[in-house]
Every structure is written in C-alpha cells, then in structure tokens.
Amino acid sequence: MTAVGVNDRPTVDPFTVEVIKDALVAISDEMFIAFGRTAMSTVIYEVLDYACGLIDTEGRIITQGNGVTGFLGTLTFAARQTLEKFGRANLREGDVLIVNDPYYGGGTHLSDVSLVVPIFYDDELVAFAASKGHWTEVGGKDPGSWTTDAVEVFQEGLQFPCVKLFDGGEPNQAVIDMIEANVRLPTLTLGDMYAQAGAMRLGQRRFVEMCDKYGWPTVHAAIEDALDYGERMTRLELAKLPDGVYEAEDFVDDDGIGNGPFPIKVEITIEGDEITFDFTGTHPQVPGPVNCTTTSLHSGVRTIVKAITSPEIPVNEGCFRPVKIVCPPRTIFTAERPAPVSTYWETMDQVTDLAWKALAPVVPDRLPAGHFLSVCGVVVAGNHPDTGELFLLVEPQAGGWGAAVDRDGEQGLMCVGDGETYVIPIEVAEARYGITVLQFGFDTEAPYGAGQFRGGRGCIRDYRAETDLTITATFGRHKFPPWGIDGGSGGSPNELRILREDGTVEVYGKCARVPLKKGEIARLVTGSGGGWGDPLHRPVEKVLDDVRDGYISIETADRDYRVVVDPKTLTVIGSSGKRRERSGATG
C-alpha cells in the first residue's frame, strides 16, 4: 500500500493512522473514567473537576479527556516543567511526579494537583501520561483549602514544586507522610492521590501495548498526523469567520476582601485563519484570591476557541497553533507569586465570557447570550450529626443560560467552566452532610432575560443546617448580571442568602466561613440567562406556555410581552397595541 511520510519519520498508511488516532483518544478516556470511578473527593467523582491526557516529549497535548473545560491545555505545562526540572536523563520507568505550582507548571490553584508519569518504550522516553485533579483538601488556612479571603498563596495549602511522589515505582514515603500531616482529611486526600496515580498507570500500560502492536515509529507518525489534523480543522473554521477586530469590556465583581469592581478588557483580531486575543487594559493583580495565572488565561481562551471552531473533534495541541494570546504581566489574568489564587476559576471563566461577549454577534450560530457564568462554588463544613466526623460539602451549582439566536436559554445547567459535572443528589447530600434540602427548583421569581427568545431560569437550593455549620461561597456575577443581545434584556445575579433564626436575611456574593446555626437556612440562588431579540416579537403562544408552566407570572407576561392572560382560565385575553404594531412590523 502506498504510504504517507511524516517529516523524516517512517511511512505509515493513512488508514492505520486513523486507527491509532482513535486509540489515543480512547486511552485518555480510559484514564479519565478510572480516576473518576475510584476517587474519594466529590469534586472529582461528581463534579469531574479533573482532566487526564497524553503529552508528547516536547510537552504537546496528544489527547486529553476532560470533565470540565477549565483544564483545557494545562497538562502541557506540567509535562514541560517535569522535563525542564529533571531532564530526560533523570526520569525513569515507574516515576510519578507531583506538581501544583500555580504560577508555573500548568498550575491553577494549589487544590489542583497534577501527576505526571513518564512513559518509556524500549528504554526510550516516548510520552507522558498526565492528569490534574481538584483534591478536596490540601491544607491551608481554611477547610477545603480554597477560600475567599486569602491574601497570599501560603494560606491556600501545601505546595508541590514538581517532586517525585514515586521514584522508579517505589513510593517516596517522606512526601506522602508530609501530605498526610498537612491536610485535614488525609484518608480522602491520599485516596484521591492513589486513584489518580492508578489511572496514570493504566494510561501508561495502554500506551505501551499500542507501541507493542504498531511499533513506536508508527505511533509517533500517527501522533504528528493527529496534531496537524487538529491545526487544519481549527484553521478551516477560523477562515470561515469574518475578519475584523472585536472588543468587549466587563467587570470582576470584587476580590472578596473589599476591593473592586475590576475592569477587564479584550480585543480580538480575526485575520484569515488566525486569531489573536489581546487583554491589554485589564486590571492589575489584586489583593484577594480572585487572581488567575497565565495557564488559566490560556485555558479560558482555548475554551472559546474550541467553541467557535470545532467543538466536536478531539482536543490536541495542534488545535491551538493558530491562536495568539497577548496580556501584560501581573494583571488579574496573569498574576505572579505570591498573589493569592484560590478562587482563580471565577476569573478564568470571565476570560471565556469576555471573549464570548465580543464574538457572540459575529458567531451567532455557535454562541448564545450571556449565562450565569459563575461556578457558584460552596464549601459547607461541619461535624456530621450521626458520627461527629468532619465533613466538607464542596459543590458547584446549576443555573440559567442565555437565549440563542433561534431558541430559549437552557435552565438548570452547569456553567461554562464546568462540563460533565453533576449536581449532588438531594438524597446523597442529606445522608452525607448534615443538611436537609428543603427545595431544589427553578427560581421563577427573579428577573430574567426577556426577549424574542428568553433566557433560561436559574435555580434555588435551600440547605437547612442539621448541626452547626460554616459556609464559604464564591458567587461571581453578583454585581454584573448576564448580558442580553439584540434587544433581549439581561439575566439575574447569583447570590447566597442566609435566612437567620430571627427572620433576618443576609445576602452575599462571596463569603468566608459564615457560621450557620442548626435550623438556619442557606439559600443558594443562581442567575437566569440573558435574552435574545425584542420581547415583543415573542409569539403569544410561547408566552402563554411559559405562564402555564409557571416559568413566568401573569404579571411578567403583561409587563415584558404585553400579553394579558386570564388568571382563571389561563388563556390569552388581550395584547397591547404596541405589541401588535411591533409584531406586525416583522410580518
């Protein structure tokens, strides 16, 4: 069979290349599943706040299995740091490296711990299996490690500066003992660690089996082909977009310790099949822990690049070759040591949202109006009423998405920073965490993005404390609600309400360790999405359907859509002249 040559490497037929490319994706998926199925932290097994992948010896992603968008591309840097620090000569079979440096090495915040396993074939270093997972506990000043009022990284947990956790297959007991002594829930943390290492070994085993079958030169050629393919697909899609310069501005609410809001800016240039994101003009790094670092800036940009190009093809380094990112150092997007970063994800997701806001009018077939955006992360800590043992409930919330150019927004869906992430079932939460969930449903009272297509509803989730608890929360987009498009109105803000025994209500965007007495209620409210188009163009039947389903009230139907509904029969009894004129205008 005629074959294609890749650079100066051996020639491989194009059919085998396709088979190997699929097999490479399958290896990442298998690692991903194994880690999730065995981990101890809810953030890993329910939230899927982790990623697993294969990296080549030049530090390029070959394939990556993701549960969330946030880690897109971060594994690259962990493998590169390993190579730079140790060099090929000092790595050997059976090594497992551990790294979580936020400012380098693919770091995000200290809770996200990367493990890197060098893969050898015939004594040659051929690739790395790498993964990054959010461990529930890595020590630091607060239970759950991330917090909203840290002022330097040293308060945010243990730092692993790329050291060997396993050396030639033998555990480095000193490191493991140090971890055990410095975290609050060592069984859980070490359980996650073993699960993650086990998954990397599976990946290593599969990669070697594949080399056994096809030979390393063939596999190597297939990898190069896959990277070129990723690049080709991205360029093809970028070339379809109109050339131009697109801008957006927004604000990060605050830094959790009283400063803010902070302006953020992007200028996006599409030229041919290349795209440049320039964040010059963004606010400098801040005292509280909402800073993100360069790795996260890249992840945030990569997410939107995937969204506007080829969301369906597997991720690899090639997909990002046509992408250029410009941002001065020491901004809120490019923070440097020792700036606190433990709630970095809020700001990383704002990178994605900012670029999204600039591009939505340009790529309406890929991007809807603004959504609730924030992970709305909470840490509920206390001692379980049955066992007296410490528990940590760490979870994200579902909220409302923006309307698209041709349909209503989704309701009760994870934010862009999350992905194959699940809300924790009420039944599981009640058994594990010393709370009772009094309601979990749509917030149909809040304002929402009215429009020809309306924004999706956010959610309300009530936790009644069954023992004395503390709650730490970071609800971004608390002060600047989701944006609408083309006449659609904006959505509603995210917020945490504390319902006290005496009837008072406290409202927070961010809070740290707020005490909740037994019987008091924490109400988690997520925002609704922005609308798209003029509300008066919304068909009367759809307005009526929304009233009948209780997504909007009769008053709202009248106010936003000029549709008058009879409260007894739930039928339309009138619509205003203004609506008739407008509807008539569109035919």
Add this chain to the structure above:
Amino acid sequence: MAAGPATRLAVDIGGTFTDLVSLREGRIGLEKTLSTPGRFEDGVMTALGAANLSGFGFLAHGTTVIINALTERTGASTALITTRGCRDVLEIGRANRPDLYNMRYAKPVPFVPRRLRFEVTERMNYKGQVLTPLDEDELRRVVDEVRAADAEAVAVCFLHSYANPAHERRAAEIVRESWPEVPVSASYELTAEWREFQRTSTTVLDAYVKPVARSYLSRLAGRLSEAGVPERGRYAMQSNGGVSGFSVASRAPLNLVESGPVGGVIGAAELGRRIGEGNIVTLDIGGTTAKSSLVENAALTITSDYHVERTDRYAGYPIKLPIVDIVEIGAGGGSIAWFDEGGALKVGPRSAGAEPGPACYGQGGAEPTVTDANLVAGRLDADYFLGGRLTLDVDAARRALRPIAERLNVSVADAALGVIRIANGNMAQLLRRISVRRGRDLRDFAIVAFGGGGAMHATALARELGARRVIVPVAPGHFSAWGMLAADLRHDLVQTHLANADTVDMAELNRVWGSMADQLTATFADEGIAASELTFVRAADMRYAGQEHTVNNVRIPGGALTEDDRRAILDEFAEEHERLYAFRLEGTPAEIVNCRLTAYGAVEKPPVPPIEAGGPEAARKGRREVDFDELGRREASVYERERLGAGATVPGPAVVEEPAATTLVFPDQTAVVDDVGNLIVEMEVAR
C-alpha cells in the same frame, strides 16, 4: 414448567424483520417475515402463519414497542406527583454538559412538562424516618387537578422512598382508589436505589410507556388466544435477560426497554454453557450498528447505568433497572466511508441502510460502504449474497470507492482494504470498551459472532485483539430469537442498604436479602412458579469508604451468611477493584451500598440436534482471491457451510459461506465444525 410435546416459539420483532424460531419434538424451524410497524401483533401472526404450527405451549416475545414509544415520543401524557420542593428535579436532572465546548448544548427535554408536575406535602429522611406525614387530603386535591389536566398516566416518586416506601405506597393507593382507570407507577415498585433524579426519571418513563405497552400486550394476547397459545405460556423478553409472563410484564413494562437485543446475548451464554465456553464477547453486526456484550462465567453482565438516547455528547434519560450491558456503535455493513473537512477518512455512523443500501446492491446507492469494501476485497461473493437472491455489482462498488483511492493516491483495492481496516478499528474499540475498559483481557474470551455481518469481521478482530476463538453459531441470522427460547424466567431486585462491610452484623444482611427473596417469591407466585423451583443469586455493589462510585455485582455467597463469608466477600471486592482500576486500598474499610438479588425459574432449553459427520471436501465450492490484509491477497478455498459435516476441518485461507453470513478464515486460522454445526475458528498456535 411442563415439558410435554407442545411447540415452543420465540418471536423477535425488529424494525425491519420479524424472526421466528420454533421448536417441536426436537426440530428447529426458522421464519423471517417483514415487520408491520404500527400493528406489530399482525406481524407476529403472519410469522406464525408462515410457520404453519400448532399445539403451542410456550412463546417468548421480544419487542421494540417500548423503546419505540420512548424514542418516537408516542407514549402517554404523564403527570408526576413528587415531594414538596422537588417539582423541578426531573427537569434540572444532573445539570451536566457532556458536550463541553458546545455553548449551544440542549438538555434533554423532560417527558413530563412543568405544568404536569405536582408537589405534595410529605417528607422522609435518609434513614427512612418520617419528618412530615403525607397530607392525604392535599394529595386527593392534587389527583383532581391531574385529572382535570387530562393526564393519561401518573408517576409517583418521593424523596428517600428507597429507605422507606410507606408514603409512596400510600400515595399510589390513593391515586388508584380515586382514579381507578389511570395507570400508576410508583418508584418503589421499580427500584430501591437512591438518587432522586434517576429514580424519578425511571418512574416517569415507566408510566409514560404503560398505556402503550398494556394495549399492545393485550392486543397481542388476544391474537395469541386465537392462535391457541395458552395464557400461561405467553412470555415477554425483559431487558434483564429473562422472560416474564405478560401480566407481570404489564405491571412495569419499562423492563422491556431492551427486549430485542438481549436475545443474542442469552443465546451466546447458552451456547457457551453447552460447549464449555464460559467467557464470551458477543458481536452482533447488522446493516447499521454493531453491538457487543460480555458473558462471564456463563453469566450475563447487567448494568445499572442505562440511559435512553445517551451519547458521548448528550446526557439522555436514565433508567435505573437491571439491563443487560450492551454497548452499541454505528458500524455495520451499510456504514458509509467519508472524508471530514480536515481530510480524515471516517467510516460511519451514517449508514446507507436497506434503502438504497450499499452501492453494490445496485439500488441507487453511490456512496462507498463497508459491504462494498468487503466485496472489492474478495471477502464477499457477488453471486452468493443472501444465498444468491441478490447479485452484487462489483463495478458499482469499485466506482463508489474510487474517489477515496484517488484522494489518497492508492489503488481501489487498497482503498477497500483501508475502509475495512477503519471499520474494524471502530469495532475493535467497541470490543475494548466492553472488555478492556471493564478490566477484562480479551485473551480469556471467545467471540460469538452473529447478525448478518458478525462472522465477516469477527475473525479479523480476534486476530487484532488476541481473542482465543470465534464461534459462529448455526443460523446466525436467527440467533437472537433462538436465544429467547433459552431465556429463563427472571426477576431482579436492588435495595440501597449502606453498611460497613468490615463490621456489619451478618444477621442484618441476611434480613435484607431475606426480605428481597420474599418479594421475588411473591412475584413468581403470580406467574404460577413455586418457590421450590427458584434459584437465587446474590450480588452487592461495594466501594471503599470515602468513594462514591461502586464496584457493581460483587458476588455474594448464597444461604445464611456467616462470619466466614465476610472475608470471602471482602476479598472478592478487592480483587475486582484491582482488576478494574489497577489498585486496591489495603486497610481502608469497604462498604456495601446496594444489595442485589436475582431469582431464576428455569425453562426447558432448546435442544440442538447433532449433524452428520463429514469432511470439508463435499462442501468445497471453488476458489477465489481474497485480500487478507497484512497476510496478503491469497487464493482461498470457498465452502458451503450447510454441507460441512461435524468434525470437518477447514484450514485458512478459506471462506465459509451460508445464505445469512460469510466467515473469513485467515491463513493463520483454522475452522472446525462441532457436532451440532457451530463453526469454530481458532488461531493456529504454532506458526
């Protein structure tokens, strides 16, 4: 079950064909007729008529009516009654976005719209203690509202009913009392597993299909009465791999959701039992899809993670019922080869289907398919497709493949081989997903290949994956229906019961399994099966303390559990954990999460008549050149399978043909016919 001389039947209704296998006095009969969508019961009668049989004693029936009602959204307008505060649980679901970078991801639309979701005041906690009693007056008012809203079925699901179903049971009673005609499903009747969204979804889907299923089964029952099939002898194929009487099946018809595809898996397990092959991977390839399932130690693999319509990019709808674990991909004979925008050659999932079919069918299809590639590679005989009923057009196949050859600058023959290689690559991933990903090594397994395309691809996959042997059963096109004849009566229960496996009092576990056994015995009593005829098999879902996900179906010994059993259970769990995930956690306590119990009522198995002995010579039809991939283009002997006698040995390179399938014997393989006619292909050991 009475044996007797009565005729036993299995009828498997698919979207296109209705397959019938009959068994009378040791003789097997096969029929294939066209299905009659809309009135499937007519198709059953046509098939019965064609078979011209009488004196029926037993009929097993596989149906797509349930899955069709779900995927075509033709079920009943369904209302949901749930715990106060939980109205939107069904719509929020788990809130996951599996299509990570698609900002226009659309969630599954709930089967019950918000206006038909009602809350009532009641509350249990996770220990099954009543926090707020059920407000029965309020419930009655809600039932009136549901009626006024013209709902046609009602689902009831309350929080923590897995721990204590008292409120749900009472609520279902009240609905049935105040509105006797409406079909009601309560979650406790279906599953006692925690996680309210999955349980609610299961309950809603059961209610949604109930009117359709009941109407279909009662129409069919009427027709079967006319045909003389006695009431006691009518059985429906359930997704758990067992059959159940029509009346029991009507109670929870969602149990029939995978009624069709399980037949072949049961058949493979039964075949394996007879020839001493306990570990099997099934490979069922049709025109559009390839399906695979694992049989281990002669037992079917059951999943509790089944979702209707789920893909890698779409969340789908969970069903928490025991369902045979079948993985399916879009790869079959009709799968089309195409280039994506980036220039990568792909095969499937789009299929040319039966209309227009592959280019070589000459029915207007112009796109290259896997069947076209197999034809050009010499693997299929143009003149013997479906036993010669359709002559294949080799030139049309070559024409269809030419654009691929030109674009890649290879010959048409190489393009054909390339398409086969990619299709085989997809199928190999399917077999890996069902085995390697579950910690199984395919070298310990045999492949049982059936459906029109199973035999064509299985021998190449066995070489690629190192499976020991390939078994092509007699009548591979009817294997699924044959399997239904072998299905036992079977019912399953799952009960969430959290316990520390290191310290739990064994008496407590005996109580849990004891009460489950009582429930299953009662179900079987309704089907006329006595307790003495039942076999029980226990299993548990277990994990290390701190984990969330469980290792499912850990074997639990039968009888009264004692302290001696504890070690065995813990060892079994740790071994399985290590097998699946490459590590175990010594010193970490293990937990039991779910207790599982399966009860079987055995049925008489279909005998397979021995065939006459005879060498291969009589069956040799000729020779042709066949492309054996890296083993080269070789002259291969071609054999007619029906003329191969028991003990016949066919060394590769060879092709064994029968009307419904073609088996490729590679140069390093040998095929042997066993005493009942199974074709067994083995790798030559010393080569």
